Amino acid sequence: MTNSPFISIIVPCYNQAEYLDEALNSVLNQTFSNWECLIVDDGSPDNTQEIANVWCLKDDRFKYLKKQNGGLSSARNYGIKFARGEWVLPLDADDKIADKYLELANNKIKQDQDVCLIYCKAKFFGTRNDDYNLAQYNFVNLLLENMIFCSSFFKKSDFIEVGGYDTNMKFGYEDWEFWINLLKNEKGTVSKLDYLGFYYRMKDSGSMIQEINKDEYKKNYSFRYMIKKHSELYLNNEKLPNIIQLNYENIHLKDKNLKLQKKIQFIENNFLYKILHRIYKFISG
Secondary structure: OOOOEEEEEEEEEEEHHHHHHHHHHHHHHHOOOEEEEEEEEEOOOOOHHHHHEEEEEEEEOOOEEEEEOOHHHHHHHHHOOOOOOOEEEEEOOOOOEEEHHHHHHHHHHHHHHOOOEEEEEEEEEEEOOOEEEEEEEEEHEEEEEOOOOOOOEEHHHHHHHOOOOOOOOOOOOOHHHHHHHOOOOOOEEEEEEEEEEEEEEEEOOOOOOOOOOOOHHOOOOOHHHHHHOOOHHOOOOOOOOHHHHHHHHHHHHHHHHHHHHHHHHHHOOOOOHHHHHHHHHHOOO
């Protein structure tokens, strides 16, 4: 191992100890060897520390860090703070990477001095085993939907410059907001490798992206926060104002509908309502 790793892999872990071995094994199997892997225990109540320590003894490129629970963005930021690599690759503890992902990314970095973000083809595994198909990247489309998954390479210096992951993105989409922040000034190019290098685990429950996608409040909160934070990007882009206005109106209508549904549910569950409803049915025959 060299004194200065080129790539730092950041693995935040909270209640994912059962999957951690598989994630770390995918790191150990990399054909590119100049890396370090920082396992960030985000105050996890399971046996994350025990498993991490085994890996640290197995290979000193693995390092264990522990912090008070603060969420995914906080854990990634904490790990990257201690990262010694010039480039960073986040890897969630329940996902995995293919063995040439680091090697091919390193080759791309050497070939293209302007590249600032690198990702690849991806696939689901677990409860789903199909391709993870995402739209082709361009920045205008990125403002409307995320097409770059979290396990993508970026420079630590760029991470520091934009202030890291926003810990206010507490429900998810934190990687989406980070990409917008990273790419908004067009500092470099984005490259997608023609290689299946990332595997995203799907589970019956417990996945952050599944939780936010089925919860309208969390989804709307996160999207509204991004629009407000990057309002100049959204409102000053001539291709977006009409779309953003429609999004605002759609979110507003969904909020009103959700509040109305909650009021109806409260009334229907109220004991007095049930009695009055029975009396009304009896009187009306």
